[in-house]
Amino acid sequence: MFNIVSDKDKIIKYKDSDPKYNTLISKLLLHYYFQKNYNVSNFKIQRTRYNKPYIKNSNIHFNISYSKDLIVLSVNNSGVGIDIENIEVFNHDIIKNSFQ
Numbered sequence: 001m002f003n004i005v006s007d008k009d010k011i012i013k014y015k016d017s018d019p020k021y022n023t024l025i026s027k028l029l030l031h032y033y034f035q036k037n038y039n040v041s042n043f044k045i046q047r048t049r050y051n052k053p054y055i056k057n058s059n060i061h062f063n064i065s066y067s068k069d070l071i072v073l074s075v076n077n078s079g080v081g082i083d084i085e086n087i088e089v090f091n092h093d094i095i096k097n098s099f100q
Contacts, residue, residue: 022066029073030064037075052079 034040034055044056054061062075068086 022071026064026066026071026073029071030062033073033075034060048079050079052081054079 031041034043038058038060040055040058040060043058045053046056047053052061053063059077060075061077061079062073063080063082064071064073065082065084066072067084070084070086072082072084074080074082
């Protein structure tokens with residue numbers, strides 16, 4: 001299981017509640033996914049020299065991104081990355097002007 005004690009210190013530092021909840025939920029999602037799909041419940045997260053996370057002693061690479069109430073987990077057998085952003089106001093004219 002992930003180290004809740006070390007993660008707790010990181011989570012507490014956030015001033016807003018959204019990042020606190022998202023960090024905690026993303027850790028739980030990660031643990032649930034690995035337990036269900038890989039039968040791995042005790043794992044250690046390592047980082048590549050480019051700061052990409054992976055599971056030690058495996059070929060499981062993953063990335064998590066969250067924004068507001070959205071959380072996404074991407075998993076692969078080699079390096080993988082994902083990023084999401086909640087856009088509250090969308091200007092359709094940007095697309096019209098860019099793709100004419």
